[in-house]
Amino acid sequence: MSFITSYGTYIPRFRIRVEEVARIWGENANAIKEGLGIKEKSVPDFDEDTATIAVEAAREAFKRVKINPKDVGAVFVGSESHPYAVKPTATIVGEALGIGNEYFAADLEFACKAGTAGMQICYAMVKSGMIKYGLAIGSDTAQSRPGDALEYAAAAGGAAILIGREGIAEIKATYSYTSDTPDFWRRDLQPYPNHGGRFTGEPAYFRHVINAAKGLMEKYSYSVEDFDYVVFHQPNAKFPLKAASLLGFSKEQVTPGLLVTEVGNTYSASSLIGLCAVLDIAKPEERILLVSFGSGAGSDAFVIEVTEEILDYPRNPSVRDKISEKAYLDYSTYLKHRRKIKT
């Protein structure tokens, strides 16, 4: 059996409002806020990147449990914004956490679902008895071309999920749905990603998210009534709410894990931070359905059942506490933070 033993999150403190981005590009802020369901997004500091965010999230996960870091047998960092094109982020994280040298490390890339990809690998490695603990991290400082629609949403954040043989929530089942759908990509040496625009909806997000959720429930004999919460990948607020309604979940089951309105799309961390926000409030025996989505092309779905151990697990500061601590940037300072001004 595989469990979530601990979790940690990190959200940079800076924010930029939709109004501020819209002001520069002469767009209607209210229409964008209404359309995307996003008010503001998180922005990293000058000296933050995917590696620093991953370390901070993972350190919180370790702070909350008494576990020897040297018992961790695998570290996976999923991201679309690894600091190096060639040189793993996972080794930086392993070193900063004091995991030692006897561990397996790899960086994963599948746009916004790279974090849950690591979670599924850790689930399997722990379940097979190959490792005692595995660390799956989704961390991103998402890129967006100035003036592109992505600029309203592409945010920064990280979540670390420590998976082991005991813990606060059991991963009961997992299932993936994948296809070669070209919806979101970044070519080699290009600074910003491209996307399919309106194509992003039906054939990409909804097809993969819905099929992963349905496939998981069919294969492992669950129904919508078996779940207390549902967390989807959150590129905007509308998509996860529509996916929930298509599957028969209520809005109340989605909103506890819906954070995109306040922090934007944190890419690889998006669905994982949503899961952590739900774990912040979940009670024993409650069941969570988690479905990620990335790059137009895939979704990983998980059935997660909360255990009694969550009652003694330190959950503060909560994800929502962290989101409420913030400082706003104007657009020009945002450009400087994101290193979009070339000198």
Place this chain on the structure above:
Amino acid sequence: MIPRFWRKIKYRYSLRGTHCKNCNSYFYPPRDLCPNCRRKGIIEEVNLPTCGRVLSYTVVWGEKGSPYVIALIELENKVKILSQLACRPEEVYDGMEVECTFRKYGEDGDAGIIYYGTKFIPKRGDGYVSKE
């Protein structure tokens, strides 16, 4: 630069310093020799506390990434260290409670190695407030 950085990774990624068992002095950055005890010194590596408070600070202007704050920080075990404090100049004050964070120190141009290490940030609830 690579070997010099590589040797310091252990001390930079975490707040790992040295301690002289002979005179009970702590050093960060770590020292191999105790300047007080010389050859009588008995040096050991230790993890330093991750929280402290600002004793004094200065703001650096006109550099890449400026303005930034450099602070003299007294850790919980009274050890004093000098570190960058990742906050806005107008947010820092003497006595501010701070904690360790993992940040970028710099990078060797666009194609070189990225250097990471420990900096400090205002402790949650002390400076991390919503500000316009």
